[in-house]
Amino acid sequence: MSAVSGVYRRFAVKLAQHASWLLSGAQSPWAAAMRRELEYIDDDSAALRWALGCVAASYRARLADWLRFDARAWRRVATSAVMLLIGLTLLENAGGQTQPPRPRFDETVCDLPSVSPEVRPRLRCGTVSVPRDYENPSAGRFKLAVVIIKSEQQPSWPEPVVYINGGPGAPLTAYAAYQARTPYAPLRDLILVDQRGTGRSEPSICPDQERRLRDATFAIAATNTDEEMARRQAAYLACRDQAIGRGLDLKDFGTRVTVEDFESVRQALRVERWNVYGESYGTAVATTLVALHPNSVRSVVLDSIYPPDPVLPRSLIVSDAREAFFAHCARDKLCLTSFPDLAETYRDTLVRLDQNPLTVTLPPQMRHGEDRITITKSLFEVGLSNLLYDPNAYPALPRIIQSVHDGDAQGLAQELGTVLASQAAAAEAINRATQAAVECRDRPHFHGPLTVAASVLDRAQLYGVCDRWSEGGPPPLVPVGTRVPVLVLAGQFDPVTRPAASRHVAELIGGSARFVEFPLIGHNVRHFSACGTRIAADFIDHPAQTLDTSCTDRVAPIHFQPRHDTP
Amino acid sequence: MPRRPNNSRQTRALLATLLDHPHTWRHGYDLAKETDLKSGTLYPLLMRLSEQGLLESCWQEAKRPGLPPRHAYRLTASGLALAREQELAAIAAERAGALA
Numbered sequence: 001m002s003a004v005s006g007v008y009r010r011f012a013v014k015l016a017q018h019a020s021w022l023l024s025g026a027q028s029p030w031a032a033a034m035r036r037e038l039e040y041i042d043d044d045s046a047a048l049r050w051a052l053g054c055v056a057a058s059y060r061a062r063l064a065d066w067l068r069f070d071a072r073a074w075r076r077v078a079t080s081a082v083m084l085l086i087g088l089t090l091l092e093n094a095g096g097q098t099q100p101p102r103p104r105f106d107e108t109v110c111d112l113p114s115v116s117p118e119v120r121p122r123l124r125c126g127t128v129s130v131p132r133d134y135e136n137p138s139a140g141r142f143k144l145a146v147v148i149i150k151s152e153q154q155p156s157w158p159e160p161v162v163y164i165n166g167g168p169g170a171p172l173t174a175y176a177a178y179q180a181r182t183p184y185a186p187l188r189d190l191i192l193v194d195q196r197g198t199g200r201s202e203p204s205i206c207p208d209q210e211r212r213l214r215d216a217t218f219a220i221a222a223t224n225t226d227e228e229m230a231r232r233q234a235a236y237l238a239c240r241d242q243a244i245g246r247g248l249d250l251k252d253f254g255t256r257v258t259v260e261d262f263e264s265v266r267q268a269l270r271v272e273r274w275n276v277y278g279e280s281y282g283t284a285v286a287t288t289l290v291a292l293h294p295n296s297v298r299s300v301v302l303d304s305i306y307p308p309d310p311v312l313p314r315s316l317i318v319s320d321a322r323e324a325f326f327a328h329c330a331r332d333k334l335c336l337t338s339f340p341d342l343a344e345t346y347r348d349t350l351v352r353l354d355q356n357p358l359t360v361t362l363p364p365q366m367r368h369g370e371d372r373i374t375i376t377k378s379l380f381e382v383g384l385s386n387l388l389y390d391p392n393a394y395p396a397l398p399r400i401i402q403s404v405h406d407g408d409a410q411g412l413a414q415e416l417g418t419v420l421a422s423q424a425a426a427a428e429a430i431n432r433a434t435q436a437a438v439e440c441r442d443r444p445h446f447h448g449p450l451t452v453a454a455s456v457l458d459r460a461q462l463y464g465v466c467d468r469w470s471e472g473g474p475p476p477l478v479p480v481g482t483r484v485p486v487l488v489l490a491g492q493f494d495p496v497t498r499p500a501a502s503r504h505v506a507e508l509i510g511g512s513a514r515f516v517e518f519p520l521i522g523h524n525v526r527h528f529s530a531c532g533t534r535i536a537a538d539f540i541d542h543p544a545q546t547l548d549t550s551c552t553d554r555v556a557p558i559h560f561q562p563r564h565d566t567p
Numbered sequence: 568m569p570r571r572p573n574n575s576r577q578t579r580a581l582l583a584t585l586l587d588h589p590h591t592w593r594h595g596y597d598l599a600k601e602t603d604l605k606s607g608t609l610y611p612l613l614m615r616l617s618e619q620g621l622l623e624s625c626w627q628e629a630k631r632p633g634l635p636p637r638h639a640y641r642l643t644a645s646g647l648a649l650a651r652e653q654e655l656a657a658i659a660a661e662r663a664g665a666l667a
Contacts, residue, residue: 033638037595053606
């Protein structure tokens with residue numbers, strides 16, 4: 001709120017109080033009625049106009065009394081006249097101000113995939129228009145797609161949940177049907193937003209280049225050569241040039257901007273406070289939102305934190321997660337029997353693939369032109385790190401490693417058809433240009449050089465892209481010392497953040513944060529853990545209460561699949 | 568007290584708006600927006616219709632926490648009858664205009 005609009009609001013309140021004072025006796029409920037409507041008027045100029053009308057209405061109602069000419073009535077007339085004059089002057093000036101329009105939710109038809117007839121009546125879809133650049137409101141606007149999923153139980157509890165998904169660059173509203181089936185706090189409404197540059201939200205940074213960006217990134221994973229690094233850089237530069245040619249400013253991205261977008265959506269939906277659920281990259285948005293707009297957040301869940309810089313190299317974090325998984329296998333009787341030294345088998349597999357890559361026929365759902373894929377050392381390393389995200393892949397993971405080690409193309413093809421297909425679909429959905437636009441603003445380390453010893457897991461990230469994409473922007477924030485209740489959820493095998501690093505963030509936040517680690521889970525705890533789902537829901541509904549986290553001690557074991565018979 | 572006439576343009580607009588959803592409780596600011604009446608015109612009308620028994624009012628709890636209860640209005644049976652009568656008169660007038 002600007003200083004001028006703040007003056008309008010304060011004066012409007014004064015005028016309304018004055019109007020109430022003018023009315024008394026049987027008419028006092030009308031005075032209260034007019035005054036209270038003010039609280040429901042969001043626009044400050046409109047509020048001032050309303051209050052002026054209230055004074056006028058009160059005058060008319062009291063006219064008969066005033067005609068009796070008693071001294072007190074005349075004093076009231078004189079005071080009212082002065083206040084009206086000041087109010088009218090302010091309103092006159094209001095016309096000359098260029099106030100930014102208050103955010104508004106423009107409802108549209110819900111055109112979303114896979115929505116069942118039962119869920120459809122619970123959905124409200126629309127857009128919220130936001131400034132491209134919050135510091136320069138005249139620089140144009142982007143429309144953001146917003147979906148509200150009403151709670152099955154109506155009336156729903158106040159203070160809805162806003163879910164902030166990961167990526168950056170991943171769509172969200174297209175998955176509204178799934179979100180409706182798995183609510184975060186079932187008694188509350190759920191708000192979904194496609195962050196700028198993702199899903200159905202504007203802008204599209206370089207629509208013609210998206211496939212090229214994806215292919216270039218995949219090529220680094222597949223071959224890990226300097227030529228492919230240079231080719232990817234060229235692809236991103238072409239995207240950047242197209243974006244600039246389309247009138248976009250790549251400084252209009254980053255978590256700090258996204259946070260203001262969420263704040264605009266909150267205001268547009270007339271939500272006073274909301275419960276924020278951030279997942280993966282969404283945790284960076286969530287922590288920054290709490291740091292910058294603490295009064296609009298009732299509680300926050302940080303599921304699988306993606307902390308701000310400085311962060312360890314990705315290859316080290318993945319290596320930790322992988323070793324933790326191998327150690328777990330060594331403690332499991334069935335896994336140990338089938339795969340006596342999984343860690344060593346993995347290392348030996350890398351050596352073998354470096355000498356002899358393995359060619360596998362792809363299952364039909366994974367074919368994009370090519371019907372075969374060559375598993376190189378680097379692709380295997382990247383693929384395995386992706387499998388650590390997903391606990392559904394854990395039972396098959398030792399067997400996948402063994403199949404590749406043994407050169408068992410047929411056995412591996414079966415696994416690819418089941419566990420890898422969903423990973424590939426998720427990777428396809430990410431908007432790579434938006435991912436770069438956000439990460440290059442947020443993460444100084446992508447502007448720096450790669451170490452000589454960097455593995456493909458580091459090289460597949462945005463090194464070599466960001467320094468020519470955009471300059472670094474203001475970073476995401478951690479709300480150190482906030483009073484907002486925070487729940488941090490971390491998975492034991494998370495390949496993005498070590499549980500210890502998540503715990504460190506919780507400690508930085510301070511006394512309002514609680515930390516819960518989930519055994520046998522990777523990235524995105526709630527998505528894969530019924531226990532996590534329940535703990536998060538309890539926390540959202542009762543953030544001040546002691547949490548019952550005992551279900552983390554009763555996690556079902558991984559039912560490892562035995563190795564394939566020798567081919 | 569003689570009944571004051573209720574056929575001003577503003578009163579007709581208000582009655583017609585209330586008639587659109589006759590059983591729904593409506594709020595002052597929403598009515599002002601729909602009828603394009605300023606609060607200084609709207610509230611004297613609401614007070615008068617209420618005084619004449621054509622309008623009933625109640626206080627409703629806010630749907631969002633932190634906001635105060637809100638005054639809501641709807642037509643009484645006699646208000647409904649008057650609004651319908653005026654609507655029929657308006658339709659008749661339009662037809663007469665069209666035939667002329």
